[in-house]
Amino acid sequence: MLETGQPRLKMVEMWFNPQGRRDWIATNKYPLRDGDGKVVGVIAILQNLDIREKRYAHLGPVGDAADHIRSHLSEPLMVGDIARRAGYSERQLQRNFRKVFGQTI
Numbered sequence: 001m002l003e004t005g006q007p008r009l010k011m012v013e014m015w016f017n018p019q020g021r022r023d024w025i026a027t028n029k030y031p032l033r034d035g036d037g038k039v040v041g042v043i044a045i046l047q048n049l050d051i052r053e054k055r056y057a058h059l060g061p062v063g064d065a066a067d068h069i070r071s072h073l074s075e076p077l078m079v080g081d082i083a084r085r086a087g088y089s090e091r092q093l094q095r096n097f098r099k100v101f102g103q104t105i
Contacts, residue, residue, distance in 0.1 A: 005031045005039050012066075012101040017048065022073055024048075024066065061086040062100045065093060069105075079105055 001008055008029040017023040025046050032041035059066070065086040069077060082105065083093040097105040 001029060001031055001042055002039050005033075007031065010102045012103060015046065024070055059100055061088060062093070062096045065097065065105070066101070 008027075011027050011029070013025055013027055014022055015025040015027075025048060027044050027046050029042050029044045031039040032043045034040045065082050065088075068082055068085055079090050079093065083090045086093055088096065094104055097103075
C-alpha cells in the first residue's frame with residue numbers, strides 16, 4: 001500500500017481480542033498522506049469479526065469453516081479436514097473463503 005497508495009479493504013486477519021487471545025478481526029486499511037499527497041503511513045479500522053458477522057445474514061459453510069478454525073486455533077489444522085467438515089473440496093473451500101473473507105484460508 002505504501003508503494004501503490006491503494007487501500008486494502010474487507011480483509012480478515014488474525015489479531016488479539018480484548019482478552020489477549022488470538023481471534024479473527026475484519027480490517028480496512030487506508031494510506032495516510034502528507035500535504036503533498038505522498039503516502040507516509042497507514043491507518044486501519046479494526047473490528048472484531050463477531051460484530052461484523054452479525055451484519056451478514058448467513059455465511060453458510062464458509063462461516064462454519066471460519067468458526068471451526070477460530071475455535072481450534074491451538075491445534076494443528078489441515079485445509080482438507082476443514083473442507084470436509086464444511087462439505088466442500090479443498091478448492092471449493094479456498095475459492096469460497098476468498099469470496100467471503102477476501103483472502104485465502
